Amino acid sequence: MIGKTILESLPYQPPFLFVDELTKITDNGVTGNYTFKESEYFYRGHFKDYPVTPGVILIEVMAQIGLVCLGIYLLREKFSDIKKPQIALTSNNIDFFLPVKPKQRVNVVSEKIYFRFNKLKCKVQLFNEKNQLVCKGDISGMLKINDKK
Amino acid sequence: MTREKLITSLQKIVKPYIQDQIAFENLNEETDFINDLKINSANLIDIILDLEDEFDIEIDDESMENMLSVKSAIDIIENKLAES
Numbered sequence: 001m002i003g004k005t006i007l008e009s010l011p012y013q014p015p016f017l018f019v020d021e022l023t024k025i026t027d028n029g030v031t032g033n034y035t036f037k038e039s040e041y042f043y044r045g046h047f048k049d050y051p052v053t054p055g056v057i058l059i060e061v062m063a064q065i066g067l068v069c070l071g072i073y074l075l076r077e078k079f080s081d082i083k084k085p086q087i088a089l090t091s092n093n094i095d096f097f098l099p100v101k102p103k104q105r106v107n108v109v110s111e112k113i114y115f116r117f118n119k120l121k122c123k124v125q126l127f128n129e130k131n132q133l134v135c136k137g138d139i140s141g142m143l144k145i146n147d148k149k
Numbered sequence: 150m151t152r153e154k155l156i157t158s159l160q161k162i163v164k165p166y167i168q169d170q171i172a173f174e175n176l177n178e179e180t181d182f183i184n185d186l187k188i189n190s191a192n193l194i195d196i197i198l199d200l201e202d203e204f205d206i207e208i209d210d211e212s213m214e215n216m217l218s219v220k221s222a223i224d225i226i227e228n229k230l231a232e233s
Contacts, residue, residue, distance in 0.1 A: 090191035119194040
């Protein structure tokens with residue numbers, strides 16, 4: 001229920017929305033997933049005749065689920081239809097272990113390190129369908145509620 | 150703790166985040182974190198969290214918004230240390 005509200009509040013839309021479902025969300029972390037469609041625009045170029053999900057897109061999945069969804073949840077009391085969150089990625093440090101192919105589902109597990117002065121920093125891991133670690137690292141971003149319409 | 154000692158501790162804490170080496174070498178009370186040292190606002194928050202740990206103080210939102218220069222940071226730390 002709360003997960004659905006958060007998804008509706010996300011400032012993204014296809015082809016750059018990378019959250020299908022949130023399975024758990026608390027003040028300390030979030031778990032959610034996304035399934036890569038065969039038709040995703042980036043597979044046409046990454047790579048020629050050999051589609052593999054780009055690392056930057058995996059970071060985007062981790063940031064949208066692990067940081068933005070969690071941030072909206074943490075700011076839920078200040079949030080309303082007329083007040084949209086302003087967000088900006090500020091840093092990330094990710095290690096990659098396995099590739100992700102089209103039609104694979106990935107599961108993101110994010111733990112809050114801190115949320116202070118509008119900066120959210122999380123330890124984020126991304127797993128494939130076999131529950132193997134694909135990539136992990138720390139991601140930080142700034143989130144605040146814009147008072148203007 | 151003297152003001153000079155505070156500045157020395159502050160200097161150690163800001164070092165990993167500075168983007169302007171010359172401004173850092175010439176650091177004084179008038180140095181501005183964003184305009185002189187070219188630190189971004191996200192890293193400024195890390196500096197404030199490091200200062201909290203270093204001096205065992207808690208910095209509130211209002212103080213944080215004023216912590217834009219070496220002078221204002223030192224003033225705030227001195228006040229917090231005096232309170233505790």
